[in-house]
Amino acid sequence: MLRPHTAALAAALGLVLAGAAHAQGDRPSSFAHDPYPSTYERIASPAVLIHGATVLTGTGERLEGADVLMADGRIVQVGRGLSLPAGATRIDGSGKWVTPGIIDIHSHLGVYPSPGTRSHSDGNEMTAPVTAAVWAEHSVWPQDPGFDAARAGGVTSLQILPGSANLIGGRGVTLKNVPAVSYQGMKFPDAPWGLKMACGENPKRVYGEKGGPATRMGNVAGYRAAFIDAAEYLKKNGQGDGDKTGASRKRGWWQSADSAGNGGKDKNGNGKRDLKLDTLAGAINGDILVHIHCYRADEMTTMLDLADEFGFKVAAFHHGVEAYKIADRLAASGTCAALWADWWGFKMEAFDGIQENIAIVDRPANSCAIVHSDSDEGIQRLNQEAAKVMAHARLAGIEIAPERAIGWLTANPARAMGIAARTGTLEAGKMADVVLWNGNPFSVYAKAEQVYVDGARVFDINDPSRQATSDFMLGQSAPGRAATGGVL
Template sequence: MDPGEQLMRLKTPAALAAALAIALASGCATTGTAGDRAATPSAGTASGSPGDAYPGTYQRIASAPVLISGATVLDGAGARLDGADVLMREGRIVAVGRGLEAPADAIRVDGRGKWVTPGIVDIHSHLGVYPSPGTRSHSDGNEMTSPVTAAVWAEHSVWPQDPGFHAALAGGVTTLQILPGSANLVGGRGVTLKNVTATSYQAMKFPGAPHGLKMACGENPKRVYGQKGGPATRMGNVAGYRSAFIDAADYRDKRAKGNGDKAGKRDLKLETLAAAMDGDILVHIHCYRADEMITMLDLAQEFGFKVAAFHHGVEAYKIADRLGRDGVCGALWADWWGFKMEAFDGIQENVAIVDRAPGGCAIVHSDSSEGIQRLNQETAKVMANARRAGIDIAPERAMTWLSLNPAKAMGIADQTGSLEAGKMADVVLWNGNPFSSYALAEKVWIDGAAVYDRNDPALQPRSDFMLGRGPAAGGAR
């Protein structure tokens, strides 16, 4: 989010009670399959990138098997099972169904009267780079030194002590993509994190997740750079994208053909853009207006890259068929609109219309340290507004907007986003229908280990930053 838009967001401190038990458990974690994947950087591409120069060190917390029994299960892939069980073991989902048997040493959780879902995946967050509580000294999300700052990586700004991570965990968020802000035409690389307590961002990095590339169109870049030598117009924005990708294509070709010194010096900006064209980095674009989204799809066709998702997309409903046909997701708000001119033409049925289009991929995202704490309720607002318009959306369908669809757009759907055998055991137990106004996440597991329990202070993690700040600083929200 850019500095101007920060003024439109209310950032309230949100920290939860301390959890020494989690810290101790993290210290004796064992590395599972996911951790093994993270240990080896990728081999590199034609752009000359050596792979991930800052590899993740995430290790899952060891846990006994867990059996949740008798719950209403929304599997995240569009199915609902009543009176069903979920079995987790060694960090993975083993099975979902009725009458499951568990090992003798399993932790048994009574799910009767409660609902189970995959962990929520937020595709658009600025936690860690714009922490909550936030100060000017913590504002690390926008590198406003050039219209194209593809060289920067959001992970190098992430502050793991941000109390907002734990507030999001209490809302059922287990995975989140941290993006740079939207001041620039190209803001840089985003990073996908597991929402676990850690002292380094490397220890939070989602194993094997590709980087995302944050781009922005419309008012923000021209507002920020209009007095700094441009771009100052939307046509200047598009010229800026084209120039950057032309340079990146030339760089990629020279790197592919050259050897040693002939290939020239690495260029971090062009390396990132070339990797996006190669498909190794997924492209996420902050864009509000329908006409501009179409222009960006044309840009992608010109330079051979694919748009993973348009973010915010207040006018996405106008081009829902095109988005579905092109396989582009809409990462959208439930009802934010009108806070600037390009966000003026919004409707409350936006998400539902994108979802209904053939091939539609709808996502409810936060872009807010407050909204990320209640994405389930944001989704409930979409369902209610759609119902008033004659569109009935079942809870099992709505759940895909918070789990499998964002996971697909982030390139991690083979690992998380749904309760399917073999996937990471990122699971939330709710006190009832998660799309009720009274819904609360009671328990959260990440890779099969309990990391949050609303009824157990020892499993209500609290940032080091909040320690010693009195009872008002903690507690379950």
């Protein structure tokens, strides 16, 4: 007979796995084949019961004096008066807060690691305006000390993106924030790739003296040309003109080709596989989620029109200092906005920012506001960045409760990254990605005391043995590291 907590876990896990299987079955797979699959394995750990804390579930709920039970890598139950299973570890949460693990949707850790030497600069492939063939994961250096510092700030998952030099910069990858020797040991199993695009000043500046594009109209022409090629690529391989159910969708057409006897061509005699067009076709099909670096409201509306023209969806605009001007349209299109609390004014397209940006984007129904970092320093205190938004909103007469704001750091980025069925909220059956804070996480004094990834305690501010150190840092002096929880 199953113990009550075990039965609850089994039932919840069954629902999650069934949902994941359904989602995977519905999602096109031709361009989702991964020749570099995740080797991540959760760390085996005993059941843990955090007792008597203030719990923000990430679903909009706040529970006082509540418990969180984790076992076998999953959330088993959240509620009051939960029983301690045999062999479980009990953590006193009195006076403390529990949240889902923080998810940073926009990071360059590992591709622009610290130390930031020229030899480590691997985030921008500035060889052509469209470099959709490259994958950020092939630049990730897992020994980047920034991963450890981010973990100490409560970050349990993060999306690593290429830089913003190009119109289309390549694929991003989602990682679990655990120590590993290879990036595949960090790779979030079966998470969709992201496609990084950029509009505005960056590609103009980089390519204006390299043959273009040199203008915003040149940027848009560049996107359109690339997606026209991708649409033709789909059509040639039996997936154009709305054909989304062909047998070729079950496996990539190149996997069915007899390359030895067909000169590398597909079974229909079409041209060989093209890595750039694989990625763009995957974006059209929905295999790969589109993330766009874009600041101005007018350019974001243009990119939404571009998406409509070619039949793809924008998962999120990043940076978007003028997102507040189109909050209703973003919500209507189901597009998230991943934003800073108050960075602005460092170039012309970032000049019309306001400190209430995230709060305004968060107001419409179906909105999806996200606090992101784009910084190896900011990623260590994303909770405080969210707190700044709450404070400025309050000055403007907008009161935002902690149970609402936590979604900017957890549930909403999970939604935009395609992993919301498995993480981002404290619900039975989901991954036990959990942070125990010493108090209200939206306080300047807040510290992450314990961080769990899939139920394993991967950081503990009071236990040096649970404070991973990059091999690169071994033998180097870091005064006060233990006292600060590794956040330098």
